[in-house]
Amino acid sequence: MPSAAQPAAATDPAGTARPSDTPGTTEAATLRAVVDAAVRPLIAKHDIPGMAVAVTIDGRAYVYNYGLASRESRQPVGDATLFEVGSVSKTFNATLAAYAVARGKMSLDDHPGRFLPALQGHPVDRATLLQLGTYTAGGLPLQVPDEVEAKGPAGMTRYFQDWKPVAAPGEKRLYSNPSIGLFGHVAAVALQQGYADAMESDLLPKLGLTHTHVRVPASAMGDYASGYRGDKPVRVNPGVLDAEAYGIKTTAADLIRFVQLNIDPSGLDPMVRRAIEGTHVGYYEVGAMTQALGWEQYAYPLALEPLQAGNAIARQLVPVKRLAATPEGTRLFNKTGSTGGFGAYVLYVPARRIGVVMLANRVYPNEDRITAGYEILNRLAQTSK
Secondary structure (H helix, E strand, O other): OOOOOOOOOEEOOOOOEEOOOOOOHHHHHHHHHHHHHHHHHHHHHHOOOEEEEEEEEOOEEEEEEEEEEEOOOOEEOOOOOEEEOHHHHHHHHHHHHHHHHHOOOOOOOOOHHHOOHHHOOOHHHHOOHHHHHOOOOOOOOOOOOHHHHHHOOHHHHHHHHHOOOOOOOOOEEOOOHHHHHHHHHHHHHHOOOOHHHHHHHHHHHHHOOOOOEOOOOHHHHHHEOOEEEOOEEEOOOOOOOHHHHHOOEEOHHHHHHHHHHHHOOOOOOHHHHHHHHHOOOOOEEEOOEEEOOOOEEEEOOOOHHHHHHHHOOOOOOEEOEEOOOOOOOOEEEEEEEEOOOOEEEEEEEHHHOEEEEEEEOEOOOHHHHHHHHHHHHHHHHHHOO
16 A cells, blocks of 8 residues: 655745655655745735645655645644545545445446435436436536525435436536535445445545544544635535535545555555545546546646646536546546635546645635646656656
């Protein structure tokens, strides 16, 4: 199994990242210069209060911390700082579902009505779980509608019963919180647990992610960063299928460990290893992007433009091509994520053993995250074996 993150870069009171005095300091300092060159302009351009950026190269990981976790308390970003990661949570959702498949609790060819009988006979039950997990169920919208949110969980079943598709299952993709949210909800039902319990008591411990939460415990609240919308500190609001779609809070060190395990899951429990591997299977071609479960993947190396274009189709209903197998060759995996006050980006290339995690306590444009992450990743590629 790849090593966990090395002791990370500390943060001085002014917010300057500096490497810790540990073995590998020269490499840490070299990589810090790479990260600084990409990240500092983002912080200045978008007035980002704080960031934590982690990189992994050949099984080693480093974390570089910048700025403030809270402008009100002046608490600096540190190795224990928790960030909301928004839709990066979908990769955890997908891993949980693939874990349920590996354990024989469900199949991707199942329909949601097998586990939620109230949905049987309704149009949503024509879609398979695979189609829910890849946003190809027939046009479920980006967000749960406000009127459904107002009714809370009690309104969720009625919403899915009343939903009318705009395309046949498997024909078109529309990025959707309700779609993958229902996918994760069904996975937890298949595991006979609540979603947060399944994640926190089963999957996350098996991954060794001790600082990753759906529900931040009281003991960790002091490490939970404030997100910012303008000058106002904010955190994510409760919502229908929020845990499944955008509910993970984690540290940069834990998230880079998750990346390392995606790069090399060989040391994991066999069921968990199969779950990780299951999220790497490509199912639908969407232009240059291949949609897997949670992750979106591309042929690597690639220019910046197709990476930007693939991440820009989220709100578009676009035709897809079903793939018989994952495309061969070296693949880049990535996922963006945002909540009202946080912005995240993760990308990695398993075959090159390189990866990048970028966490910020302000939302800023995906285009700028992708550009910075791409620059850092390509510098890692030049440095790795």
